[in-house]
Amino acid sequence: MNAPVRIEAGDLALLWQLAARAREADSEQTLGFTIVNETLSLIPYRQAAWWRAPLPAPGAVAAVSGLPQSDPGAPYVQWLGEMFRALVKRAAQETSGTGGGAGPGASPDDAQTPGSAAAPAANGDSPTAPSTHPFAFTSAHLSAAVAADWSAWWPMHALWVPLVDRSGRSFGGVVFVRDNAWTHTEEVMLAELAQVWAHALSAFAPRATWTARAKLLLRPGKVRRRALAALALVCVVPVPLSVLAPAEVTAKDPFVVRAPLDGVIDRLYTQPNQRVSPGTPLFALDSTTLASRYAVANKNFDTAQEEYRQTAQLAVIEDKDRLDMALRKGKLDESQVELDYTARELARVRVTAARAGVAVFADPNDWNGKAVSVGEKVMLLADPANVELTVYLPVADDIDVKPGATLTLYPKSSPLSAYDARIDTVAYRAEPTPDGVLAYRVKAAFTDGGARPVLGVMGTARIHGRWVPLAYYVLRRPLTTARQWLGW
Template identity: 30%
Template sequence: MAIQISQDALRPKADISASALKLLQFEADIRRCSKRDELIFHLANQLSRLIPYDLAFVFEQGGRKRRHVLLSNNVAEIEKSSPLIYKLNQWASLDVSLNEAKPYPIKEVLGEEHDLPYECTYWQPIAAESGHGDSCLFVLLFSNFAYSEQQQALLSRLAETYEHAFRAIEAKPNKARLSRGKSRFLKLSFAAVLVAACAIPLPMSVMAPVQVIAKDPYIVTAPFNGVIKSINIAPNTYVDQGQTLLNFEDIQMRNEYLIELQRLAVAKANFEKTQGESFTSGEGKYQLNAVRAELSLALVETRYRREQLDRTQMKASRSGLVIYADKEALEGKAVQVGERILQVAQPGQIQYQIDLPSAQSMAFESGAKISIYLDSAPLGGHEAQLESVSYLPTVTQEGVASFTVLASPTVGKTPKIGARGTARIYAEHAPLIWHVLRRPVNTVRQWMGI
């Protein structure tokens, strides 16, 4: 009869004690600590899982070899002014030979007079001086019994594990300092580049609204006080010389002309009568000069009324493009003598009118470069040069006191008269920092009256 033996029965049994598993788990917990404070808290409060004690104090050694208490078990924060902490700090700092693990009588640590109900203490360096730096950790354990050799060996083993974790965490700030050093270098480099960039000379410039206007247009103004009867030419229409542009109401002018014609006829008849009587009567000779003067005056009045009547029909004195805003707004409008009605301009002869706010005014040279960005061509493509700047500012329709800047085109296709946009006027060169601070400085100076 064959005997079957399972494979599991042939495998050797792993004999791992519970204490070893507990130690491995404890060391794994230590390695999971990623921060210094977390590791110190674990040392003060979790060490009791393997080493029995009643009270634990974690010490740190800083500069001048002075050691002080960092943390105690079951306490969130150390009261540095308490007598116990003062005695512990004094004892740990005076005794410079505490780099070895060793039990100490409690009377040697706290003196003859103390009120702690413990008999033994054990001093265990965790991260002592060993060429790794000046930062060191120690732990002082209080208990009512002395530790055995096995417990001391276990403490030594755990101290090595804590030291390894502590040194690993302590090394991380070095990378941080290196990163901070690089960051500081980059910041200084950026600051140096920024300072150098602030000294770069750039042309100063201002932006202002611009409009395309006709150059040297023929301005049609009202020859007398009257009412516009009709506009014969549509806006933006080309007219020939002598073509009728508009008509005024002529009823009054025509009636006055007819009256003057009647007066002229009466004056002529009176003159002929007096002239005939002057041959036969001496009195007629004396009246002849007065009647002749009345006839001359009637002729002048008649010519004047005729000229006024002819002016009710205004004609183009030259060929060109008729420019005005709205036909309906002009027809039936009462105008005063000299008031502008429309203008006749040459389509190819244009210039730019820029309304420069007085708050942005600066010194411009004749012929200064101007970039034009019309609404119909926002990417630019038009250049001009400065011709003149008005001496005094005027208030625009928007209520802004502005200087009138006239510029002639130099580059780009001739835009349509009436087109609007934005112009950039370039002035003298100045450092970049002044471009940034010019307006704030001017505002502060105006506010402070400097």
């Protein structure tokens, strides 16, 4: 265990002041300037530079001491970039060979991408957690090409301070250089400041996109192999193919009440959903025209009957009247037929229920005064206990439904209820629904032994199809659209 570090009261005050300055920074540029310049009040150094590597771009020199803003074209800044890249490359090599640890390169590889771990191990199995401890290095730890210009820009001793927040996300690191070697106390104080700087930088760092997170997850190694294997396994997991469609509870084998003749509905004697018994009046047509025709037919019959009687009396004494009697008889029979027909039509003006049931129709005001033709449907007489489910399956959602398949009704009026049914018939031809959607009409009977919804309930039906892989279930609609658009 390391011995406790003793820090002077003055240094603690400066440490607190620098931490407060970092937290008060209103931008990343202000924070970078504070890091590389104002730290001089706590730790003596000649130069400092901050190496930042925002996701997913490569690293870059973000701030240099003594300059308000780093110029990427300046020779010193270019050499700093080469030095940092060489340091990162050596760190990756040493991490691959040793699995991480102290020494040069133990953590600068974290500067490649914020939020990433250290470079992957040699076998590519798992990443190494980033190190947060500062470490000293010299030109001997870099390549000869980069170390050749070390003396031209820097003194002998350098210290790398990684910036890693508590979640393990890296924001690069800061390098401090000076003539004297670094002490353990200075490294401890800079490590404490590095945590404050990383926490402050996390407020300005952009959030990683889903694409960047996916690339991080699919890096070469065991993690990628496991992720791809899990994805392939999920794609072939069998799931039941199902589709949602609007549905309505309708009457099964209802009795259709039609208009017996052409006319205008004068009055409705029933109300919607009213129970009726056989012989109960349902509605009546306007009888004004038929009553007039009946009166005329009755008058014609009386006239023809009187003419026939007079002709029959004259035929006793006049031979020519015997010939007219046959003609008068024919006119009498014709007027009789007209009178009987008009009487039957007049009797059919009042329509009664042929059997017991519930009257199913819309608002009575929609029918009062409406002209109807013979055979036109006015209402239904349905048995409330004998219901079925009518589903309107849109053409775009057709999943090759067959009779015998099961479905579940979820009523809108009762969200906690569900009713199971079995498909009886499927229309072979799609027809427009009242909403203007081209759909197949599907009839289903509710399963025996269970509760049934009341007549007129509307909701959504889930039609259960065959078992298919999850990938087909997810990509069925996009593939259908793509084939229709591309024509293959």
